Amino acid sequence: xxxxxxxxxxxxxxxxxxxxxxxxxxxxxxxxxxxxxxxxxxxxxxxxxxxxxxxxxxxxxxxxxxxxxxxxxxxxxxxxxxxxxxxxxxxxxxxxxxxxxxxxxxxxxxxxxxx
Amino acid sequence: xxxxxxxxxxxxxxxxxxxxxxxxxxxxxxxxxxxxxxxxxxxxxxxxxxxxxxxxxxxxxxxxxxxxxxxxxxxxxxxxxxxxxxxxxxxxxxxxxxxxxxxxxxxxxxxxx
Numbered sequence: 554x555x556x557x558x559x560x561x562x563x564x565x566x567x568x569x570x571x572x573x574x575x576x577x578x579x580x581x582x583x584x585x586x587x588x589x590x591x592x593x594x595x596x597x598x599x600x601x602x603x604x605x606x607x608x609x610x611x612x613x614x615x616x617x618x619x620x621x622x623x624x625x626x627x628x629x630x631x632x633x634x635x636x637x638x639x640x641x642x643x644x645x646x647x648x649x650x651x652x653x654x655x656x657x658x659x660x661x662x663x664x665x666x667x668x
Numbered sequence: 669x670x671x672x673x674x675x676x677x678x679x680x681x682x683x684x685x686x687x688x689x690x691x692x693x694x695x696x697x698x699x700x701x702x703x704x705x706x707x708x709x710x711x712x713x714x715x716x717x718x719x720x721x722x723x724x725x726x727x728x729x730x731x732x733x734x735x736x737x738x739x740x741x742x743x744x745x746x747x748x749x750x751x752x753x754x755x756x757x758x759x760x761x762x763x764x765x766x767x768x769x770x771x772x773x774x775x776x777x778x779x780x781x
Contacts, residue, residue: 585768656770
């Protein structure tokens with residue numbers, strides 16, 4: 554079946570450096586993508602989202618890039634801080650404008666910030 | 669806003685017992701989702717409701733699992749009888765009708781011995 558997956562299970566970066574977390578999706582009908590951050594013992598926390606009619610969206614210290622040609626999206630975190638240490642999930646929702654459908658999640662990437 | 673509220677936060681039970689997980693969505697949200705998270709399978713959608721009506725329960729693993737949403741502010745996920753392989757963290761999430769961002773609760777960590 555179609556699924557959303559991540560390339561790397563663990564990413565270690567130096568504090569202050571930029572981080573890039575990647576995600577591949579296989580459902581060509583996907584039109585809405587979300588990045589979540591999950592800290593130990595907590596539920597997933599929304600970071601940023603992007604629709605398929607965009608290829609880039611920026612938030613505070615985070616940027617999401619979408620490449621529909623190769624069905625790939627990435628999350629860039631600028632100037633990583635210790636508080637950025639967490640597992641990051643990409644998720645997709647094939648229903649345009651729909652929080653009315655469930656999300657399909659990737660496996661997650663564990664971001665580790667080295668002091 | 670209190671966010672999505674789940675109870676209990678932790679549940680330890682013995683195989684064969686009935687387990688009931690509870691969720692209170694964010695006030696004003698019309699859609700509610702139950703997910704399960706395990707190391708092996710990651711985050712999986714179990715079932716979701718729109719306006720208290722179950723829309724898709726294809727993710728519910730077996731007939732031992734059932735979910736209800738008697739009103740807009742409360743939902744339950746029941747496992748009867750529970751088995752050790754049901755051990756996982758169960759999350760509830762909610763969103764506005766037609767909204768996109770799903771907001772997750774803190775989860776219930778279930779351990780079935």
